[in-house]
Amino acid sequence: DQQVKQNSPSLSVQEGRISILNCDYTNSMFDYFLWYKKYPAEGPTFLISISSIKDKNEDGRFTVFLNKSAKHLSLHIVPSQPGDSAVYFCAAGPSGGSYIPTFGRGTSLIVHP
Amino acid sequence: EAGVAQSPRYKIIEKRQSVAFWCNPISGHATLYWYQQILGQGPKLLIQFQNNGVVDDSQLPKDRFSAERLKGVDSTLKIQPAKLEDSAVYLCASSKRAGNSPLHFGNGTRLTVT
Numbered sequence A: 001d002q003q004v005k006q007n008s009p010s011l012s013v014q015e016g017r018i019s020i021l022n023c024d025y026t027n028s029m030f031d032y033f034l035w036y037k038k039y040p041a042e043g044p045t046f047l048i049s050i051s052s053i054k055d056k057n058e059d060g061r062f063t064v065f066l067n068k069s070a071k072h073l074s075l076h077i078v079p080s081q082p083g084d085s086a087v088y089f090c091a092a093g094p095s096g097g098s099y100i101p102t103f104g105r106g107t108s109l110i111v112h113p
Numbered sequence B: 001e002a003g004v005a006q007s008p009r010y011k012i013i014e015k016r017q018s019v020a021f022w023c024n025p026i027s028g029h030a031t032l033y034w035y036q037q038i039l040g041q042g043p044k045l046l047i048q049f050q051n052n053g054v055v056d057d058s059q060l061p062k063d064r065f066s067a068e069r070l071k072g073v074d075s076t077l078k079i080q081p082a083k084l085e086d087s088a089v090y091l092c093a094s095s096k097r098a099g100n101s102p103l104h105f106g107n108g109t110r111l112t113v114t
Helices: none
Strands: A010-014 A019-025 A032-038 A045-051 A056-059 A062-067 A072-077 A086-093 A107-112 B005-007 B010-013 B019-024 B031-037 B044-050 B053-056 B065-068 B075-079 B088-095 B109-113
Touching: A010 A019, A019 A032, A019 A086, A019 A107, A032 A062, A045 A056, A045 A062, A045 A072, A072 A086, B005 B088, B010 B019, B019 B088, B019 B109, B031 B075, B044 B065, B044 B075, B075 B088
Parallel strands: A010 A107, B010 B109
Antiparallel strands: A019 A072, A032 A045, A032 A086, A056 A062, A062 A072, A086 A107, B005 B019, B019 B075, B031 B044, B031 B088, B044 B053, B065 B075, B088 B109
16 A cells, blocks of 8 residues: 555656656655655665745756645746656655655656767 | 764675674764665564663564663674575664654664674
């Protein structure tokens, strides 16, 4: 039973264009969401987070959008760069007390020069 | 600030052998997590510590896996005896506090069980 789903295993984008990575969750108790980037042979690196009190959070080229009614979030990367090529994981969990995020399976992003 | 340190980076063992992984979290981070990541899947929580107490170990296969966090800092994860399906990357992560705080991961230990 996957509570966090990333339905696209891979995404290919041209350099300079927008990359949109999607994530769906099923647990209505989830209210704090994270995106991670992972290069081969390295651990996941924290990118950006969003709390359910917001519907958008921006950090440089990275923006996360949250649609609570649809239980959907997306990560936008604009403009995409070849160095963005990596696996992106969405994670979600309930805040309050100890935070234990559940991770999706990841989306492999390839940005072509 | 120094990141989460893990060792060893790679380990190859035969089934039924034992293995141990070590993790040193970011200084001052009270919460420590061990995740298992099987190829093609997302990380799956094994155990979470708050200081040196266990918060959640519901997904830890306790017949073969054990973990401890002495003095609320370093942690070790042990597998005894190992099975073929334990082949995975074992990731340690830490966060400043419980609640809304992002996890910071180490580079992991890649375990191959033959």
